Amino acid sequence: xxxxxxxxxxxxxxxxxxxxxxxxxxxxxxxxxxxxxxxxxxxxxxxxxxxxxxxxxxxxxxxxxxxxxxxxxxxxxxxxxxxxxxxxxxxxxxxxxxxxxxxxxxxxxxxxxx
Amino acid sequence: xxxxxxxxxxxxxxxxxxxxxxxxxxxxxxxxxxxxxxxxxxxxxxxxxxxxxxxxxxxxxxxxxxxxxxxxxxxxxxxxxxxxxxxxxxxxxx
Amino acid sequence: xxxxxxxxxxxxxxxxxxxxxxxxxxxxxxxxxxxxxxxxxxxxxxxxxxxxxxxxxxxxxxxxxxxxxxxxxxxxxxxxxxxxxxxxxxxxxxxxxxxxxxxxxxxxxxxxxxxxxxxxxxxxxxxxxxxxxxxxxxxxxxxxxxxxxxxxx
Numbered sequence: 001x002x003x004x005x006x007x008x009x010x011x012x013x014x015x016x017x018x019x020x021x022x023x024x025x026x027x028x029x030x031x032x033x034x035x036x037x038x039x040x041x042x043x044x045x046x047x048x049x050x051x052x053x054x055x056x057x058x059x060x061x062x063x064x065x066x067x068x069x070x071x072x073x074x075x076x077x078x079x080x081x082x083x084x085x086x087x088x089x090x091x092x093x094x095x096x097x098x099x100x101x102x103x104x105x106x107x108x109x110x111x112x113x114x
Numbered sequence: 115x116x117x118x119x120x121x122x123x124x125x126x127x128x129x130x131x132x133x134x135x136x137x138x139x140x141x142x143x144x145x146x147x148x149x150x151x152x153x154x155x156x157x158x159x160x161x162x163x164x165x166x167x168x169x170x171x172x173x174x175x176x177x178x179x180x181x182x183x184x185x186x187x188x189x190x191x192x193x194x195x196x197x198x199x200x201x202x203x204x205x206x207x208x
Numbered sequence: 209x210x211x212x213x214x215x216x217x218x219x220x221x222x223x224x225x226x227x228x229x230x231x232x233x234x235x236x237x238x239x240x241x242x243x244x245x246x247x248x249x250x251x252x253x254x255x256x257x258x259x260x261x262x263x264x265x266x267x268x269x270x271x272x273x274x275x276x277x278x279x280x281x282x283x284x285x286x287x288x289x290x291x292x293x294x295x296x297x298x299x300x301x302x303x304x305x306x307x308x309x310x311x312x313x314x315x316x317x318x319x320x321x322x323x324x325x326x327x328x329x330x331x332x333x334x335x336x337x338x339x340x341x342x343x344x345x346x347x348x349x350x351x352x353x354x355x356x357x358x359x360x361x
Contacts, residue, residue, distance in 0.1 A: 007135035015128045022120040049149070052141040057165035059157055060237050062319040067165070069149040070156075074169040078181045081243055081341075085188035088348045092192045095352070099199055161305045161314045162327040163237045170241065171333040175289060175300035178333075182340060186282050189344040193275070196351040 006047040013040035027097060027104040031090045038083040045076045209259050217259035224252035232338035233331065237322035242334040246341025253346040262353050271350055274343045281340025288332050304328035 017040060020033025049072030055062060057070040094104055101109050143149075156168045170178055232245030257265055292301040305328030306314045313326045 004135060004138050004140040006140055007138045011131040011135045015124060018124055049143060050141055051143065057153060058239060059163040059319050060322040067153050069143055069146060070152055070165040070169050071149050073166050074174060077170055077243060078177055081181055082184050085185045089188045089191055092195050092352065096195055157315055157317055160302055160328055162330055163315065163322050167236050167241050167330055171330050172302050182282055182285055182337060185344055189278060189347055192348050192351050196354055
């Protein structure tokens, strides 16, 4: 199993993120779980584009021409920026919810709404 | 009850994902034609050393345009929400 | 914070800004680019905010100016791409590459030391996106800080 250890790490990260989202009751921790899930997806995209003994696809003083695939790296750049935007939005939602309900516990918020 | 159900779903999903992950082979991508084209011709067509920047801003420029719009929209949303809060506070203080 | 922290923040602020601008400007020949450099420059804003309090920061970082900066970055990004339509080619066509004009030098194939005056409109795009990310992240940090209640109240 050691030859595809990065894929195992991706699955572990995804399961940790899902468990955080499903089992925790604190809004901030749920948002952290979403961030961990985003990291798992980013790692998966990067790992898909790796070639054996390759270097980054930049020609400035490149030691060899065996380069990793550039397209997954570009898509991962997009994914990281969108993750940053999403987490900023989610954290400000958490601030607003704490302002209005006085708590960030999901169960208490549900009781307060009814 | 819902906790146990979600734990069960997660365990099933974990087994499924581990079986899938064991099928991949690390270090040898299957289809590399498009990326080889970018690596071989990007330097000549766009005149840049950094192939990733070439793809981000030129070959897939529409992608980056949408991404910038997403960032802009998220910042506008944050600004709207917090402006609401700050205004509410000043109303309370007055 | 204390006077030592404020002094160190003041000393580090220009260095961080210059490093971020370097990452933005050399995005087409070294690892980095607009997003990464913009994030580095926004870190300088975060450092200044941590060292001083929210009330003292009002005169140094203006939310209005940062919003103008962010919008200007997005408009510049779309505008540079739109010029290509005016020249009779397709949207996002790299009209400056290999032209001999600004950023128009061509590079030989294979590993080379790298030349700043290459890349067509990629450096312009990097600058536009860097400006946008700088303004956007600094605004997010400022607004998230403004949601915290004041000390002592």
